[in-house]
Amino acid sequence: MTTKIGILISGRGSNMQSIARACSSGEIPAEVAVVVSNRADAAGLEWASAHGIPTAVLPHTDFADREAHDRAIVARLADAAVDWVCLAGYMRLLSPVLIDAFTNRILNIHPSLLPSFPGLHGQRDAFEYGVAVSGCTVHFVDLELDHGPIVVQRTAPVEGSIDAEALAARILTEEHRAYPEALRRLLTEPWSICGRRVVFDRAAP
Numbered sequence: 001m002t003t004k005i006g007i008l009i010s011g012r013g014s015n016m017q018s019i020a021r022a023c024s025s026g027e028i029p030a031e032v033a034v035v036v037s038n039r040a041d042a043a044g045l046e047w048a049s050a051h052g053i054p055t056a057v058l059p060h061t062d063f064a065d066r067e068a069h070d071r072a073i074v075a076r077l078a079d080a081a082v083d084w085v086c087l088a089g090y091m092r093l094l095s096p097v098l099i100d101a102f103t104n105r106i107l108n109i110h111p112s113l114l115p116s117f118p119g120l121h122g123q124r125d126a127f128e129y130g131v132a133v134s135g136c137t138v139h140f141v142d143l144e145l146d147h148g149p150i151v152v153q154r155t156a157p158v159e160g161s162i163d164a165e166a167l168a169a170r171i172l173t174e175e176h177r178a179y180p181e182a183l184r185r186l187l188t189e190p191w192s193i194c195g196r197r198v199v200f201d202r203a204a205p
């Protein structure tokens, strides 16, 4: 049975596109079963619809609290029989309601080399700090912000970037490689989580 991925977005959705394209090309043995946005004006929704992917808009402002919102998201993901959840520019913290519904099956992408520069402005914070190398991180999601075990990191040099926007564009290019790479490895190789380490072991039984 094909693995089904649900993608949560809040905006542009370029990482969503990279995952969907990798599914269509066969790089990832999975299909995107649904895209859920907490914002009705998320540009990624239009792209998803145009590519035949079911979408749902669940504005967080319609719900009494984070748990109620997450319960509605879990119900929509369950309707689509989703196995894995990818946060792709989804700018909300998850409550235990969502995290416990998909234990070790929720991934996030963050535009810095974690644990450096978590939060809303990873690219700008790295640029202003003056690091020579930044990049992106795909990681499992836990209750702490930008914190869970790391699956893939890709680097982007800062030298030659004239401002934080230029660095963000370089990092984004790497993001579009990192998310498909992380999903492909998790879906095609044996892996386990040892403490904070995601261990890929092709030799494992």
Ligand code: GAR
Residues within 6 Å of the ligand: 009, 011, 012, 013, 014, 015, 016, 088, 089, 090, 109, 110, 111, 119, 120, 121, 122, 146, 172, 175
């Ligand atoms: C990406 O750069 C992603 O890493 C970042 O938001 C952008 C979304 O772009 N996420 C975070 O900062 C999460 N802390 P996209 O909508 O084009 O994928």
